[in-house]
Amino acid sequence: MDVATLPVPCSNLVSMKVVPIERRSASGLSYRDYTExxxxxxxxxxxxxxxxxxxxLRTWTPDFFRRQHGSKIVRVSDTVTMTxxxxxxxxxxxxxxxxxxxxxxxxxxxxxxELLKDLQPEVPFTFPCRYSSALMPQRLRRPDGYLKxxxxxxxxxxxxxxxxxxxxxxLITELYGLKEFVLFSPNQxxxxxxxxxxxxxxxxxxxxxxxxxxxxxxxxxxxxxxxxKPGEMILIPAGWWHSTRMLSVxxxxxxxxxxxxxxxxxxxxxxxxxxxxxxxxxxxSYLTGLGGVLSAAETIQERFPKxxxxxxxxxxxxxxxxxxx
Numbered sequence: 001m002d003v004a005t006l007p008v009p010c011s012n013l014v015s016m017k018v019v020p021i022e023r024r025s026a027s028g029l030s031y032r033d034y035t036e037x038x039x040x041x042x043x044x045x046x047x048x049x050x051x052x053x054x055x056x057l058r059t060w061t062p063d064f065f066r067r068q069h070g071s072k073i074v075r076v077s078d079t080v081t082m083t084x085x086x087x088x089x090x091x092x093x094x095x096x097x098x099x100x101x102x103x104x105x106x107x108x109x110x111x112x113x114e115l116l117k118d119l120q121p122e123v124p125f126t127f128p129c130r131y132s133s134a135l136m137p138q139r140l141r142r143p144d145g146y147l148k149x150x151x152x153x154x155x156x157x158x159x160x161x162x163x164x165x166x167x168x169x170x171l172i173t174e175l176y177g178l179k180e181f182v183l184f185s186p187n188q189x190x191x192x193x194x195x196x197x198x199x200x201x202x203x204x205x206x207x208x209x210x211x212x213x214x215x216x217x218x219x220x221x222x223x224x225x226x227x228x229k230p231g232e233m234i235l236i237p238a239g240w241w242h243s244t245r246m247l248s249v250x251x252x253x254x255x256x257x258x259x260x261x262x263x264x265x266x267x268x269x270x271x272x273x274x275x276x277x278x279x280x281x282x283x284x285s286y287l288t289g290l291g292g293v294l295s296a297a298e299t300i301q302e303r304f305p306k307x308x309x310x311x312x313x314x315x316x317x318x319x320x321x322x323x324x325x
Contacts, residue, residue, distance in 0.1 A: 016219055021183070021226040021234065026050035031124040031302075039169065040261045042237040044183055044224060047125065050233055051173060056118035057231055060175045060251050062088045065151070069112070075105040087151070091249055094153025102152040102246075108253075109144030116144070119253065125171060125233070128298045130258040134315040135290055137283075140166075140270065146256035152179075152246040161192070161202040161243040164236070167265030168256040173233040177250035181234060182207055183224040184241040191221035192241050207243055228252070238262035260298075263291040 023046045024034075038045045051057055070085030080101070082090075087103060094100030108115045131142035146168070163186075164170050172181075184192055193203040193215050204210055210218050227247065228234055236242050238261075258266050271284045297317035301310050 017222040019222060019224045021046050021181070021224050023048060026123070026125075031127065034125055035259075038235055039237070039259050042186075042239070042261070044235055044237055044240060046226060046228065046232055046234045048232050050123045050125065051231060053121055054119055054175075056115075056175050056253070059118065062092060062176075062249055062251075065251075072112070074103065074111070076101045076103055077105065091151060091153035091156070094156050094246070094249075096155035099155035099157070100153045102150070102156040102158060104148060104150050104158065106149040107144070108147050108149055109142075112149070115149070116147075119147075123233075125235070126255055126257060127302075128257070128259060128294065128317060130263075130294055130317075131256065133294060133317060135293065137286070142256075146254075148254040148256075150252045150254055151250065153249050154246055156246045158244050161204055161207065161241055162200050163239050163241050164256060165200060165269065166256070166258065167238045167262050167269045168258055169238050169262060170236040170242075170254055170256050171233055172228070172236065172252055172254045174228040174230050174250065174252045176230055176252075178247040179228045179250045179252060180245045180247055181224075181226055181228060181236075182243050182245070183236060184221055185224075186239040186241075188221045188241065191217045193218070202241060208245075238265055260291065260295045263294075267291070 021044050026047050026049045029047060034045075034047075037043070066085050066088045070083060070088075072084045073081050074084055074087060075081050076087065082101075087101060090100040091103075092100075106112060108119075126145065129145045130136065131140070131145045133141070150172070161182075195201045195203055204215060204218065212219065226234075267284060267287045270287060271280050294317055297313045300307075301313060301317050304310050
């Protein structure tokens with residue numbers, strides 16, 4: 001991929017390398033190629049035309065949430081709740097100078113299950129669905145694959161630049177508006193200044209106007225930057241630093257996933273506390289063995305999706321999609 005000369009909003013970052021994110025059409029991208037070229041190689045990609053059958057792409061607008069769910073109380077942050085109507089009003093009033101709230105605490109399976117029907121049919125790129133496996137420990141199990149609703153207005157952004165917990169891949173699909181993504185690969189970590197005691201989050205709070213006296217190495221980082229439009233989804237691979245910025249009112253959905261390629265990192269992340277305790281050793285042993293069991297079940301599901309044994313394995317290794325090819 002060639003390094004592009006893309007605009008960087010801050011003049012003191014003009015020397016930073018900026019790389020556009022590769023784009024592929026879903027119609028020309030098989031599940032196998034997606035896995036081998038991006039998931040296993042830990043490379044980001046933007047996929048177009050994958051959700052043309054989703055009603056959410058046509059119906060999820062600010063007015064939809066105001067009219068259909070306006071009275072519902074939603075958690076905007078760890079300390080703030082408000083009605084959906086008030087949230088949408090604040091999102092539409094958001095400006096770069098005075099950004100409004102960014103909704104990222106709503107899990108549709110738990111909080112708004114009525115929305116799930118609008119996200120069908122499922123796309124192959126969400127496979128495998130290890131989070132919802134019946135063999136996953138209860139504390140780590142996510143029935144819908146860790147699906148999150150994300151809504152923000154102009155100037156709003158995720159609170160911190162980070163890479164996702166569990167060493168998970170993130171697949172984010174834009175349904176309304178425009179959202180800009182900025183990514184840094186794991187090998188750029190020395191330039192990203194992780195928080196002491198919190199290796200998932202960066203000390204950099206403003207990527208557009210960073211304090212280069214405090215963070216001088218940041219100019220050496222290579223950033224991947226692109227804008228996601230409605231109907232497009234982006235794979236943010238495990239361990240990739242990322243942040244987003246809303247260029248308009250934006251509505252998107254995020255699905256985290258675990259795969260054999262990032263399972264070892266997931267096990268390490270899940271077993272960081274009490275590293276030398278017997279309980280942690282047992283947990284690590286179970287999750288390591290579980291990875292092998294899931295890999296075998298997923299291989300059968302992928303190669304023989306319509307067989308009787310595949311149907312019996314569904315609770316162990318949920319397909320989460322239609323035919324894989």
